[in-house]
Amino acid sequence: MSKVTVVTGGTRGIGAAISKGLKExxxxxxxxxxGNVEKAEAFKAETGIHVYQWDVSDAEACAAGLAKVEAELGPVEILVNNAGITKDGMFHKMSFDQWRAVLSTNLDSMFTMTKPVIDGMRNRGFGRIINISSINGQKGQMGQTNYSAAKAGVIGFTKALAQENAFKGITVNCICPGYIDTDMVAAVPEDVLKGIIKGIPVGRLGKAEEIAALVVFLAGEQAGFFTGAVHTINGGQYIANG
Incomplete structure (x- = not known):
């Protein structure tokens, strides 16, 4: 039986490419x-991938949702924490609601999604946890103090959890994408987008499938010695050592 994998935010953008890559x-x-039921159902019809709706910032909803997945599909052996939102604004104008919403979805979800499956992974002696952070969690970004703080937290969470669970056969890794050609990036004004691409040494946006390819590798048996690592995929825009 094939391993059961959960991908949060897995029906759109980078998440959709990850879901498709893992199924393939x-x-x-x-x-x-x-929230977007119509697009999720269209994704299910197109790919045959199982879809489930819940709020990753809600601990009770995550526990219930993951229990349903395991009852219907089997034990979760691979978890891809991809879901994320933005509520941008300069910090001096940012409301606490903007701050809290982004931290809840992007960082609290590391706990709410991972906690219900970690014991099962430990008991079985195998697990793959792959967390999607961001270039802006590494270098920061003006107008994104909330997002940058959350994504930097994802990196710290990854490194600590990797150390706690390595001896149980569980790897925990982090991917930090740069600017990827998704609907979100396509909505950026053309002149701004040109400036962004100019700052990327390879001269183009990344492809969601490039992120998915790394996720597929890290999910595999051959990646058992990769853990606690921060993998940058940004076309050379920001070169970091972790």
Whole structure:
């Protein structure tokens, strides 16, 4: 039986590419989504991937949702924490609601999604946890103190959890994408987008499938010695050592 994989925010953008890549690699994939039922159902019809709706910032909803996935598909052996939102604004104008919403979805979800599956992974002696951070969690970004703080927290969470669980056969890794050609980036004004691309040494936006390819590798048996690592995929825009 193929390993069960949960991808949060798995029906759109980078998450959709990850879900598709894992299914093509032979995994049983459950893709979660927050609110857009119409697009999620269209994604399910197109790909045949199982979709589940819940709010990743809600601990009770995550526990219930993951229990449903395991009852219907089997134990979760691979978790991709991809879901994230932005509520940008300069810090001096930012409301606490803007701050809290981004931290809840982007960072609290590391706990709410991972806690319900970690004991099962430990008991079985195998697990793969792959967390999607961001270039802006590494270098910061003006107008994104909330997002940058959350994504930097994802990196710290990854490194600590990796150390706690390595001896149990569980790897925990982090991917920090740069600017990827998704609907969100496509909505950026053309002149701004040109400036962004000018700052990327390879001269183009990344592809969601490039992120998915790394996720598929890290989910595999051959990646057992990769853990606690921060993998940058940004076309050379920001070169970091972790």
């Amino acid at each position: 690699a032979g995994y049983t994939v459950a893709a979660t989504f927050a």
